[in-house]
Amino acid sequence: MPLRVLVVDDETDLRELLSLEIESEFAAEVRQASSGNEAAKLIADSSILIDAVICDYSMPDGNGSVVQKALLNSRPGVPFVLCSANSIENCPGVDAKTLFSQITKPDILAPLREIFERLKAASHLKSTEEIRWVSIPIGMMNQFNIVPVDTFVKLGETQNQLVMKKGEVMSVSLISRCTQKGASRVLVKAQDAVFISEALLRDWSLFWRAKQAPSQKQTLVWGQNAVSALKEMVDLIGVTPEVQSLVKKSTEFMAQNMALSPDTNSWFSQLIFNPDSYFTGHSIVVGQIAGVFANILGWGLPSTLMKFAAAGMLHDMTINSSTLNRLQILDGAGAGELPDNLTQIEKAYLRMHPLQAAEIVKQFSELPAEVDVIVREHHECPDGSGFPSSLHGDQIHPLSMVFIIAHRVVSDRFARGEKSTPLAVLEGFPESYLVGRFGDIVKDLKNHLCKS
Ligand SMILES: [Fe+2]
Numbered sequence: 001m002p003l004r005v006l007v008v009d010d011e012t013d014l015r016e017l018l019s020l021e022i023e024s025e026f027a028a029e030v031r032q033a034s035s036g037n038e039a040a041k042l043i044a045d046s047s048i049l050i051d052a053v054i055c056d057y058s059m060p061d062g063n064g065s066v067v068q069k070a071l072l073n074s075r076p077g078v079p080f081v082l083c084s085a086n087s088i089e090n091c092p093g094v095d096a097k098t099l100f101s102q103i104t105k106p107d108i109l110a111p112l113r114e115i116f117e118r119l120k121a122a123s124h125l126k127s128t129e130e131i132r133w134v135s136i137p138i139g140m141m142n143q144f145n146i147v148p149v150d151t152f153v154k155l156g157e158t159q160n161q162l163v164m165k166k167g168e169v170m171s172v173s174l175i176s177r178c179t180q181k182g183a184s185r186v187l188v189k190a191q192d193a194v195f196i197s198e199a200l201l202r203d204w205s206l207f208w209r210a211k212q213a214p215s216q217k218q219t220l221v222w223g224q225n226a227v228s229a230l231k232e233m234v235d236l237i238g239v240t241p242e243v244q245s246l247v248k249k250s251t252e253f254m255a256q257n258m259a260l261s262p263d264t265n266s267w268f269s270q271l272i273f274n275p276d277s278y279f280t281g282h283s284i285v286v287g288q289i290a291g292v293f294a295n296i297l298g299w300g301l302p303s304t305l306m307k308f309a310a311a312g313m314l315h316d317m318t319i320n321s322s323t324l325n326r327l328q329i330l331d332g333a334g335a336g337e338l339p340d341n342l343t344q345i346e347k348a349y350l351r352m353h354p355l356q357a358a359e360i361v362k363q364f365s366e367l368p369a370e371v372d373v374i375v376r377e378h379h380e381c382p383d384g385s386g387f388p389s390s391l392h393g394d395q396i397h398p399l400s401m402v403f404i405i406a407h408r409v410v411s412d413r414f415a416r417g418e419k420s421t422p423l424a425v426l427e428g429f430p431e432s433y434l435v436g437r438f439g440d441i442v443k444d445l446k447n448h449l450c451k452s
């Protein structure tokens with residue numbers, strides 16, 4: 001359904017131009033008013049549908065503050081965009097706190113696109129006809145004692161059924177019944193997904209408050225749930241403050257755990273080949289092994305471990321699930337050559353995923369610097385055969401080198417069979433990994449693992 005926008009301006013030419021632009025560029029329905037008082041009358045008429053108001057400030061018959069007040073009185077949730085040459089301090093009566101956005105005249109057209117994207121997102125979340133769903137692993141629900149949000153299962157293409165209500169005691173038998181019927185995921189409303197992340201963090205922090213280190217298996221399961229929820233949330237609601245908080249706290253937990261679980265052999269034993277959880281398990285274990293390698297190399301400052309934990313969770317964030325099964329072959333190959341069973345479009349898409357993930361990482365303002373660099377370079381190879389930038393050896397950032405080696409160790413382990421050890425996998429690395437700084441790192445790791 002198109003957005004219905006009320007445009008208010010006393011200058012006819014400007015009002016017409018703005019309306020034309022909104023109608024043609026954003027396929028919105030526009031209604032016009034030439035004064036604040038005329039707009040206030042339209043707003044008070046409940047038979048007129050209005051999703052947003054774009055309004056001038058200085059008008060002879062009722063200024064912008066009259067329109068904003070009318071909106072706050074009768075339609076408090078409807079966004080108000082101020083469109084004026086004046087700064088907000090020079091618009092007496094306007095409430096800056098409830099302002100959705102401001103466009104400064106005469107540069108009106110450029111900021112409109114961003115405003116319309118935000119308006120569309122806001123109207124999506126409010127819409128009752130168009131509920132957006134986040135699917136989460138059913139196993140995640142086992143982590144809670146109390147159901148954190150209303151939880152649904154998919155009945156058909158368009159129908160979902162409520163199975164657990166927010167605030168109820170968690171029913172383990174219900175979850176196992178669903179699992180027995182083959183349901184591996186449940187659905188929650190997109191706007192509720194943040195409560196899941198809050199509940200996850202609350203439950204996890206109990207471990208640390210009790211000064212009880214979680215086992216590797218508990219870390220892996222919790223981390224997989226966090227990564228899975230994160231991927232869905234970033235796709236659907238973007239990098240919101242709640243998503244940022246989940247990433248930051250999960251990263252801290254994962255980094256704390258690296259120092260407590262230094263045994264790479266036992267991390268290998270946690271890696272069970274399962275196509276359904278390959279992406280999430282791989283993400284956590286690569287991050288943890290990179291952190292353990294950093295400790296071995298004497299690079300294990302808490303801030304560095306945070307970088308590896310975050311890079312682990314986020315580096316394959318933008319790969320869609322239908323490509324994931326085939327990506328196992330790519331990760332197994334380890335090098336930049338993409339497998340032949342992918343189409344040209346899939347190959348192009350995969351070559352882009354480190355760049356796309358790095359762009360998302362940049363939006364997480366509270367993560368340490370260089371996480372985006374590690375994510376961008378995680379498929380580069382020392383011989384220049386990697387992607388997306390075909391970097392050679394020492395052109396690659398030293399932190400990325402450790403991450404690339406950990407990534408290859410984890411991926412090659414599947415190719416070599418479940419009984420292989422990290423040392424055996426490192427010994428099978430190609431020649432190109434044995435020269436320059438890459439070679440020094442691989443040699444140090446092999447020496448340490450030989451002795452342990
Ligand atoms: Fe990747």
Ligand SMILES: [Fe+2]
Nearest residue numbers: 315316331407
């Ligand atoms: Fe990966």
